[in-house]
Amino acid sequence: MVKFEDIKGFVFDLDGVIADTSVYHSKAWHQLADELGVAWSDDLAENLKGVGRMDSLNLILKTGGKENAYTEEEKEKYAAKKNTNYLSLLKNMNASAILPGISDFLKTLEEHDYRLSLASASKNSPLVLEQLGLAKYFEKRVDPTTLKHGKPDPEIFARGAEVLGYKPEECIGIEDAKVGVESINAAGETSVGIGDPKILHEADINFTDTTQLTLANIKAAMEVGEH
Ligand code: G6P
Numbered sequence: 001m002v003k004f005e006d007i008k009g010f011v012f013d014l015d016g017v018i019a020d021t022s023v024y025h026s027k028a029w030h031q032l033a034d035e036l037g038v039a040w041s042d043d044l045a046e047n048l049k050g051v052g053r054m055d056s057l058n059l060i061l062k063t064g065g066k067e068n069a070y071t072e073e074e075k076e077k078y079a080a081k082k083n084t085n086y087l088s089l090l091k092n093m094n095a096s097a098i099l100p101g102i103s104d105f106l107k108t109l110e111e112h113d114y115r116l117s118l119a120s121a122s123k124n125s126p127l128v129l130e131q132l133g134l135a136k137y138f139e140k141r142v143d144p145t146t147l148k149h150g151k152p153d154p155e156i157f158a159r160g161a162e163v164l165g166y167k168p169e170e171c172i173g174i175e176d177a178k179v180g181v182e183s184i185n186a187a188g189e190t191s192v193g194i195g196d197p198k199i200l201h202e203a204d205i206n207f208t209d210t211t212q213l214t215l216a217n218i219k220a221a222m223e224v225g226e227h
């Protein structure tokens with residue numbers, strides 16, 4: 001692992017790291033899976049984390065053995081329907097959806113002059129950040145519509161470092177999705193996984209929830225990793 005002192009930037013995932021919105025994504029996909037006659041499961045919900053909109057729909061269809069059941073046009077319609085449902089779930093969302101400890105963590109990072117960027121696959125991330133009142137922390141963002149590949153490809157996290165003007169090894173990436181941790185690692189950044197360590201076992205550092213996500217805990221974990 002690189003040294004804590006060499007870290008200059010933090011590249012954040014959004015859904016499930018900054019805010020509780022992965023629950024809303026899941027709810028909206030679950031609703032659509034029911035409509036498509038595809039059985040919902042915890043595994044499917046886990047595998048959808050971090051996956052872009054159309055890729056998520058394709059994964060749901062594949063899981064139900066329906067990958068060839070719909071035309072591209074029909075699939076566009078279903079993906080749009082999921083998004084409409086997702087947006088209606090977001091309607092009354094405010095700063096109370098920020099996950100515990102995240103506001104303090106962002107403040108601490110700012111006080112210590114770290115640069116922050118956003119590496120979310122969600123096209124709704126500008127809206128979500130606005131509603132949470134956290135847009136000011138993320139002037140630097142990767143626009144997911146400009147990407148060729150989804151997570152676990154390193155592209156999004158590599159760009160997350162690039163927009164900060166830092167090398168990947170000078171950045172820490174933070175993720176709740178297995179594919180997200182893989183993307184961070186493949187980009188050559190230090191990965192922090194938030195969630196079940198069994199699922200996120202590839203992360204350099206693991207915290208079971210966001211209350212543990214502090215600069216002091218990251219420093220301590222990186223110092224242990226050095227020996
Ligand atoms: C994130 C979430 C996924 C979501 C994807 C696309 O990666 O973890 O659950 O499917 O973004 O989000 P969007 O808001 O563009 O449909």
Ligand code: MG
Binds near residue numbers: 016050
């Ligand atoms: Mg996420």
